[in-house]
Amino acid sequence: xxxxxxxEEDLRKLRVNKNRLMGELHRTCxxxxxKRWGSESTETGMSRLSLSDxxxxxxxxxxxxxxxxxxxxxxxxxxxxxxxxxxxxxQEPPICAGSHLDTQPNGGRYDGILGVHAGVExxxxxxxxxxxxxxxxxxxxxxxxxxxxxxxxxxxxxxWAGEIPLERAHALQEVGGGQATMESELRRIGYLGDTPATYxxxxxxxxxxxxxxxxxxxxxxxxxIGVVQGVQAYRWYTITVTGRDGHTGTTPFASRADxxxxxxxxxxxxxxxxxxxxxxxxxxxxxxxxxxxxxxxxGTVVFTLDVRAPKDSTVEALEAxxxxxxxxxxxxxxxxxxxxxxxxDWRTDTVSPAVHFHxxxxxxxxxxxxxxxxxxxxxxxxxxxxxxxxxxxxxxRRCPTAMIFVPSRHGVSHNPEExxxxxxxxxxxxxxxxxxxxxDRMKAGVVG
Amino acid sequence: xxxxxxxEEDLRKLRVNKNRLMGELHRTCxxxxxKRWGSESTETGMSRLSLSDxxxxxxxxxxxxxxxxxxxxxxxxxxxxxxxxxxxxxQEPPICAGSHLDTQPNGGRYDGILGVHAGVExxxxxxxxxxxxxxxxxxxxxxxxxxxxxxxxxxxxxxWAGEIPLERAHALQEVGGGQATMESELRRIGYLGDTPATYxxxxxxxxxxxxxxxxxxxxxxxxxIGVVQGVQAYRWYTITVTGRDGHTGTTPFASRADxxxxxxxxxxxxxxxxxxxxxxxxxxxxxxxxxxxxxxxxGTVVFTLDVRAPKDSTVEALEAxxxxxxxxxxxxxxxxxxxxxxxxDWRTDTVSPAVHFHxxxxxxxxxxxxxxxxxxxxxxxxxxxxxxxxxxxxxxRRCPTAMIFVPSRHGVSHNPEExxxxxxxxxxxxxxxxxxxxxDRMKAGVVG
Numbered sequence: 001x002x003x004x005x006x007x008e009e010d011l012r013k014l015r016v017n018k019n020r021l022m023g024e025l026h027r028t029c030x031x032x033x034x035k036r037w038g039s040e041s042t043e044t045g046m047s048r049l050s051l052s053d054x055x056x057x058x059x060x061x062x063x064x065x066x067x068x069x070x071x072x073x074x075x076x077x078x079x080x081x082x083x084x085x086x087x088x089x090x091q092e093p094p095i096c097a098g099s100h101l102d103t104q105p106n107g108g109r110y111d112g113i114l115g116v117h118a119g120v121e122x123x124x125x126x127x128x129x130x131x132x133x134x135x136x137x138x139x140x141x142x143x144x145x146x147x148x149x150x151x152x153x154x155x156x157x158x159x160w161a162g163e164i165p166l167e168r169a170h171a172l173q174e175v176g177g178g179q180a181t182m183e184s185e186l187r188r189i190g191y192l193g194d195t196p197a198t199y200x201x202x203x204x205x206x207x208x209x210x211x212x213x214x215x216x217x218x219x220x221x222x223x224x225i226g227v228v229q230g231v232q233a234y235r236w237y238t239i240t241v242t243g244r245d246g247h248t249g250t251t252p253f254a255s256r257a258d259x260x261x262x263x264x265x266x267x268x269x270x271x272x273x274x275x276x277x278x279x280x281x282x283x284x285x286x287x288x289x290x291x292x293x294x295x296x297x298x299g300t301v302v303f304t305l306d307v308r309a310p311k312d313s314t315v316e317a318l319e320a321x322x323x324x325x326x327x328x329x330x331x332x333x334x335x336x337x338x339x340x341x342x343x344x345d346w347r348t349d350t351v352s353p354a355v356h357f358h359x360x361x362x363x364x365x366x367x368x369x370x371x372x373x374x375x376x377x378x379x380x381x382x383x384x385x386x387x388x389x390x391x392x393x394x395x396x397r398r399c400p401t402a403m404i405f406v407p408s409r410h411g412v413s414h415n416p417e418e419x420x421x422x423x424x425x426x427x428x429x430x431x432x433x434x435x436x437x438x439x440d441r442m443k444a445g446v447v448g
Numbered sequence: 449x450x451x452x453x454x455x456e457e458d459l460r461k462l463r464v465n466k467n468r469l470m471g472e473l474h475r476t477c478x479x480x481x482x483k484r485w486g487s488e489s490t491e492t493g494m495s496r497l498s499l500s501d502x503x504x505x506x507x508x509x510x511x512x513x514x515x516x517x518x519x520x521x522x523x524x525x526x527x528x529x530x531x532x533x534x535x536x537x538x539q540e541p542p543i544c545a546g547s548h549l550d551t552q553p554n555g556g557r558y559d560g561i562l563g564v565h566a567g568v569e570x571x572x573x574x575x576x577x578x579x580x581x582x583x584x585x586x587x588x589x590x591x592x593x594x595x596x597x598x599x600x601x602x603x604x605x606x607x608w609a610g611e612i613p614l615e616r617a618h619a620l621q622e623v624g625g626g627q628a629t630m631e632s633e634l635r636r637i638g639y640l641g642d643t644p645a646t647y648x649x650x651x652x653x654x655x656x657x658x659x660x661x662x663x664x665x666x667x668x669x670x671x672x673i674g675v676v677q678g679v680q681a682y683r684w685y686t687i688t689v690t691g692r693d694g695h696t697g698t699t700p701f702a703s704r705a706d707x708x709x710x711x712x713x714x715x716x717x718x719x720x721x722x723x724x725x726x727x728x729x730x731x732x733x734x735x736x737x738x739x740x741x742x743x744x745x746x747g748t749v750v751f752t753l754d755v756r757a758p759k760d761s762t763v764e765a766l767e768a769x770x771x772x773x774x775x776x777x778x779x780x781x782x783x784x785x786x787x788x789x790x791x792x793d794w795r796t797d798t799v800s801p802a803v804h805f806h807x808x809x810x811x812x813x814x815x816x817x818x819x820x821x822x823x824x825x826x827x828x829x830x831x832x833x834x835x836x837x838x839x840x841x842x843x844x845r846r847c848p849t850a851m852i853f854v855p856s857r858h859g860v861s862h863n864p865e866e867x868x869x870x871x872x873x874x875x876x877x878x879x880x881x882x883x884x885x886x887x888d889r890m891k892a893g894v895v896g
Contacts, residue, residue, distance in 0.1 A: 215698030234697060236742055247861055248731035248754045249682060250663030250836030253723065255859055260732045264715035271709050275701065283696035284708045285742045294684055294733045294797075295836075296862070304742045306696045349742075353786045387697030388743075411699055414744070445679055 009439060012371060014125055018426035021121040025425075028117075029109050031057035035416040045416020046109050050102035050144035051079065051185035058101040059191060062116065062141050069123045071138070074202060075193030076130040078156035078169060079186045082202055084138035085123055087440070093203040093399075095133075095436050095443070097122060098140030098157075098391060099211060104148045108418025110425070114406075115210045116141050118429035125433060134444035135205055137142060143182075143191075149174050150182045156390035159197045161398050166197055199398040206361055206439055207395035209403045212420050215387055215412030216297040224427050225369040226384035226405030227362060230281075231393050233315045233354035234308040238347045238416060241266070241330070244340035245291060245299035256297055257340040260289050262333045263301040266326050266344070270305060273325060275316045280309040281387075304349075310385045312354045355393050361435070363404030368434035372427055376388070400439075404431050459885055460819060462573055466874035469569040473873075476565075477557050479505035482620075483864040492787050493864020494557050498550035498592035499633035506517045506549040507639060510564065510589050516837060519586070522650060523641030524602035525614060527634045530650055532586035533571055535888070539846075541651040542578045543581075543884050545570060546588030546839060547659060552596045556866025558873070563658045564589050566877035573881060582892035583653055585884060590839040591630075591639075597622050598630045607645045609846050614645055622724065647846040654809055654887055655843035657851045658880040660868050663835055664859030672875050673817040674832035674853030675810060679841050680727075681802035682756040684802055686795045689714070689778070692788035693747035703779035705788040708737050710781045711749040714774050714792070718753060721773060725766045728757040729835075752797075756834045757880070760802045803841050809850030810882070812890060816882035817852070820875055848887075 026041075032048025032055070043373030048054045060083060063073050066083030074082040084094045100117025126137065142160075150172040158164035170183035186192035195201055213219075217225055243257030267284050272388030274282035283306045289298035307322070309315045326344045334342045366381070373380040384405055395401045406428035411420040420428075474489075480496025480503070496502045507529060511521050514531030522530040532542045547563025569585030574585065590608075595601030599621040605818040606612035618631035634640035643649055661667075666674055691705030715732045722730035731754045737746035756768070757763045774792045782790045814829070821828040832853055843849045854876035868876075 079737040178848055213698065214695050215700070216703040217700065221705065232697065245863065246859065247662050247836055248729065248733060249680065249756055249837075250661065250861070251729075251835070252663070253666065253719075253729065255664040255668065258719075258731070260715065260735065261719050264732075267712035268709065271701075271706075281701065282695065283706070283743075283744060283745050284712075285696060285737065285744050286740050287708065287737050288731065289735050292734050294559075295731075295754055296733050297731050298733060306743055308697050311716075387699070388695055411694065411703055413695055413698070415693065446483055 001372055012445070014129060014433065016121050016125055016426055016429045016433060018422055019427055020124065021117060021410050021426060022422045024364060025109065025113060025117045026122070028058055028061055030290055032103065034106060037416045042109070043384065045418070046103040046107050047105050048101065049105060049149040050104045050146065051182065051189055055102055056189040059141065062101065062120070065120055066123065066139060069127055071123065074195050075191055076160070076195040076197040076202060077166060077193055078159050078197040079143040079191035079193065080156050080160060080197060081141040082138055084136045085126065087133040087136040089135055092135050093205040094136035094138035095206045095440055096204050097136040097208050097210065097432055097436060099209050099393070100142045100145035100391065102146050102413055104146050104414045106416060108416055110212045110418050110420050111214065111413055112145055114212060114420065114425055114428070118432045121429050122436065124434040133437070133440050135440050137440070145391055148302050151175050152395055154389055154391050156197065160199055160202070161394040162198060163394060163397065182332045196426060202213045203393065204399040206399055206433050207392060207401045208361065208365070208432055209390055209392045210389060210428045211403060211405060212408045212413060212418070213384070213405040214408050214413035216265065216408070217384060218382065218405060218407040219409065219411065221382060223382040224373050224380040224407065224424060225431055226382055227369055228357060228384050228386050228403035228405055230357045231355040231364060231386040231389060232308050232310045232350045235315055235319060235348060236350040237305045238349055239266070239303055239305055240345045241301045241342065242345070243342045246297040248295045248297055251297060254335050256335060257299070257342050258297050259301040259342065260298040262330060262342050263287065263303055265305065265329055265333065265410035269325060270322060270328060273321050274318060277309060277314050280307070280314055280318050282307050282318070308387065310354060342428045352389065357396055357402040358400035360442065361400045361439060364435045364439040365404055365431065366403045367438055368431045371434055372430045402435070404428055404435065451826065462577060462881065463741050464569050464573055464874055464877045464881060466870055468572065468830040469565060469874060469877055472568070472869045473557065473561060473565045476509055482554060484863045490557070493866070494555050495553050496549065496551045497596065497597040499597065499630065499637055503550055504637040507589065510549065513568055514571065514587060515573055519571065522643050523639055524608070524643040524645040524650060525641055526565060526607050526617060526645040527591040527639035527641065528604050528608060530586055532584045533574065535552040535581040535584040537583055540555070540583050540651040542584035542586035543587050543654045543888055544586040544652050545656050545658065545880055545884060546590060546843070547657050548590045548839065549591035550592055550594050552862045553595050554864060554893060555862055556864055558866050558868050559662065559861055560593055562660060562807035562868065562873055562876070564685055566658045566880045569877050570881040570884065581888050582884070583888050585888070593839055599623050602615050602837055602839050602842055604645065605842035608647055609842040610646060610844065611842060615881065616651055645823055652843065652847040653891065655840060655847055656809065656813070656874045656880055656883050657838055657840045657847045659838060659851055660776070660856045660861060660866065661832070661853040662856050662859070662861035664856070665832060666830065666853060666855040667859065669830060671830040672828040672855065672872060673879055675814045675817055675831055676805060676832050676834050677810060678805045679757050679803040679834040679837060680758045681760045682754060682798070682800045683767060684798040685753045685797060686797055687751055687753055688712070688793045689749045690788065691747050691790045694745040696743045698744055699745060702783050704783060705747070705790050707749040708746040710778055710790050711735065711751055713781065715751065717777060718770060719774060721769050722766060723739060723763050727759060728755070728762055728766050730755050730766070753854065756835065756883045758802060800837065803844055805844055805850040806848035809848045809887060810891065812887040813850045813879065813885045814851055815880045816886055819882055820878045850883070852876055852883065858859055
């Protein structure tokens with residue numbers, strides 16, 4: 001049967017197989033098993049760095065399974081794997097579910113992995129019920145999404161989207177001082193594909209990504225599904241506070257130019273300012289005081305500042321307020337003429353504008369979520385803006401895109417204890433499947 | 449002539465030879481010359497780590513010169529060198545000037561070095577004028593005062609005073625991963641003396657130490673001499689703030705347990721509290737945020753806190769206030785039940801009580817300072833409490849002790865640019881000499 005020819009109520013009956021989904025997910029987590037955190041066999045994290053031997057095993061599984069399910073598999077020059085199940089309109093680009101099989105070195109079993117497995121489960125369900133879709137339906141495994149081994153996140157969807165040059169990506173050297181590059185590792189494990197890594201060679205009709213929230217909002221509000229509207233804007237800065245080294249015992253406060261004290265005031269103030277801007281966040285993750293001695297007042301402190309908000313204009317306004325206030329706090333912290341002045345220098349490391357997903361894809365997710373969640377109620381569904389980047393940021397530049405979030409226990413991610421219940425994984429996978437099928441029908445002009 | 453038999457006005461005529469003092473000081477700085485900071489030949493810092501080859505050259509000079517000046521030289525088991533010029537009462541312990549010839553790895557030409565050279569210049573002046581003192585007069589070079597190579601400051605005066613076990617000091621390994629110990633290096637350079645390192649074997653009648661202030665007070669107030677009353681109390685703490693790691697983009701403020709934000713608030717507050725306690729200081733020199741990633745909210749921040757005040761009771765009161773307030777700030781920074789609690793743990797690393805120098809020695813310094821400073825006015829003299837530790841802290845436990853401070857340009861020390869003018873060095877050396885001579889007369893019962 002074809003989705004174009006079956007009734008809405010028949011489609012609604014399609015369910016994912018929770019046990020098959022979770023069994024397969026956990027089985028494949030034997031490749032790159034990480035730190036144990038509980039006594040159950042599945043209670044370990046993952047350490048499956050991109051293009052490692054463990055990643056090759058997971059990729060081989062993905063190719064083997066999707067091929068067995070009747071897909072055509074394409075590997076591009078970044079090792080992105082596109083598994084496409086034919087549809088009636090065989091010449092059209094596929095509607096894809098995509099995510100990534102690589103993990104952080106000390107990561108969990110769900111970030112990325114769930115999205116790919118949910119896609120494969122979708123293919124199984126379509127096969128089980130012999131569904132013929134209008135468009136080809138695919139699943140994508142994007143390479144090195146984490147940026148944990150080769151230090152650009154989402155680098156391969158970025159190349160596909162034409163935002164990152166292939167040469168730059170291929171030349172990326174692994175972190176930690178090793179000599180391997182993305183290109184050498186792609187070649188080594190046999191995933192340096194012949195197909196050019198570009199949306200022009202491998203176009204997608206749409207991209208849907210199921211992902212764990214990696215934050216606490218859904219759990220806190222007892223929601224099951226986040227309908228992701230886009231990704232918030234963020235900017236990263238390195239801030240250097242310069243004063244003058246001094247002996248902690250012999251330098252009165254009036255004679256100090258204490259870079260540490262000023263840095264502490266600035267970090268505290270960045271939080272205060274962020275709370276005054278709508279849904280804005282400010283965070284310091286790295287700080288270093290020099291020269292770094294118990295009894296030396298630091299003359300230099302360097303710290304990072306990560307500023308985010310759903311709107312670009314909010315980030316811009318917060319940046320302006322921070323720069324203005326940091327300068328005035330530095331001026332008022334500089335003591336008498338006996339001390340050197342305190343100065344604050346800003347370096348902007350990253351500017352990532354807000355991403356807005358496609359309204360048709362968002363509508364497909366919202367409709368699927370209403371259908372799948374218990375009772376069909378919208379009460380378990382919530383609109384969200386993603387706080388983190390995903391491959392969907394890049395796909396959204398070249399095809400209609402949306403994302404689906406499921407709850408993360410305690411909001412924990414990039415951690416072995418990252419956890420989403422089997423029930424929530426299955427709900428998310430079902431929303432993914434129905435989003436893809438709904439979009440397929442919508443795009444084909446089939447209503448209801 | 450003997451000081452006991454000469455008139456006060458004759459003693460007053462004794463002057464140090466500024467050019468000889470500074471020429472000798474700079475000449476010996478060819479052993480361990482450090483970073484250049486100006487164009488003049490003397491405008492470099494020093495890097496003369498304790499028991500290095502450069503330190504051996506400086507020690508050899510000290511032994512050679514003082515022997516030539518008629519001193520008996522004793523080297524103890526810590527390499528402390530006692531050069532003693534005979535007095536009339538040959539069986540009495542010597543009244544000594546003492547300091548150290550070792551420096552920080554990136555230090556200057558005055559910290560420690562000036563005090564030893566001023567002592568040698570004193571011996572020269574006494575010889576020039578054929579002065580016979582009542583008591584033997586000595587100069588001491590204490591080993592590894594800086595603690596920069598073997599990581600306990602003032603370790604050898606500490607052993608002499610019976611406060612640090614010889615075995616512990618001998619076993620101290622050099623910092624930076626080398627295998628050398630104090631004992632092996634003392635043996636290697638030929639300064640592992642036969643004399644037990646203890647005040648029982650090498651008693652001192654008194655100890656006077658000329659030192660640069662290492663702070664800005666004298667310069668700021670345009671004083672020439674600090675009459676040091678003692679050393680302020682200090683305590684060192686390591687404070688660990690524990691929250692929970694989180695993604696900077698996906699974790700709303702209400703769900704955070706941001707150890708960095710709390711640490712910033714605590715550091716800023718420690719300063720505020722210190723200003724509310726008399727002459728108290730609080731400083732953070734080392735801070736480390738974990739796991740240390742731009743886009744991860746730190747779950748752990750560890751920082752040092754150095755708290756000082758002239759009175760022990762002030763340090764105790766400030767510590768109590770800090771502990772009380774840190775706990776309450778942590779409690780009020782802990783957000784909703786969704787977040788992990790924020791906790792603050794204290795570890796006390798060092799408790800150094802206030803040191804009070806001997807009133808007789810202080811009186812000798814004050815009297816000498818009034819005599820030496822231009823016009824004899826007390827207007828150029830100021831009482832001070834030392835902010836830093838010195839060998840005089842340990843000598844004061846076993847013999848009457850006082851210190852003399854001279855101005856440090858910009859208060860800078862432990863830095864190549866450490867500088868005290870030749871005039872101020874000479875004034876300090878003259879106050880040192882007259883303090884020793886005055887104490888000799890006072891102790892002998894000779895008045896005016």
